Amino acid sequence: MAKEYKLSPARFKELQEELVYLKTVREKEVADQIKEARSFGDLSENSEYDEAKNEQGKLYSRMAEVENILQNCVVIEEAYDENSNTVRLGSRITVLDKEYNEEEVYEVVGSQEADPMNGRISEDSPFGKALLGKSIGEEVVVEAPVGTLRYQIVNVQKA
Structure with a gap:
């Protein structure tokens, strides 16, 4: 397939x-x-x-x-509920990096549009997979080569 x-x-x-x-x-x-x-x-x-x-x-x-x-x-042209607090493809997410106490903004996109250096994270990446389905206030744990990274979702909006 x-x-x-x-x-x-x-x-x-x-x-x-x-x-x-x-x-x-x-x-x-x-x-x-x-x-x-x-x-x-x-x-x-x-x-x-x-x-x-x-x-x-x-x-x-x-x-x-x-x-x-x-x-x-x-x-992907799904109807987007402006009041939804759940991360999905096409969401722009503001997260708080727990280690450095810094806010970062990312957009979850398909693999063909990914550009990590510009904040466009693939839904297939470990970070993208960890974010999908999460809501504002939830903690996201990502296993990365440098160790375990922890983020808290601060805001979710349509990109």
């Missing part, structure tokens, strides 16, 4: 646009590079041709990857 990807409507649209770009503009550019490189003569010693073929391989690989994601995705 194929992996199921959870995407926001915005990310779904971005991937659709990327696929259209790859199949139209980028594929033609790479084909032109190959055509130009062929005109340089002997293909066995033609580094431009090798580079163009490598680029074509990368392009087709990315196209296949994006198509796979789009074919196996679920667009």
Whole structure:
């Protein structure tokens, strides 16, 4: 069974646009590079041709990857209760780091949208899994390589 990807409507649209770009503009550019490189003569010693073929391989690989994601995705557009205090996909959470007594803000997103350096935590990550289903005031315990981390949920809102 194929992996199921959870995407926001915005990310779904971005991937659709990327696929259209790859199949139209980028594929033609790479084909032109190959055509130009062929005109340089002997293909066995033609580094431009090798580079163009490598680029074509990368392009087709990315196209296949994006198509796979789009074919196996679920667009998350569930009705969001503004009064809900429960963490779910698409929630923006403010947590209190118990060790350093500092507040941090995270957004729980699908794995394709994760960007931990910018506070976008994958629902598949240990931290994301620990947060899901919890409510304001609850303590979250995360087992990490550096040890056990403890957070308290301070606020939950729609992202």
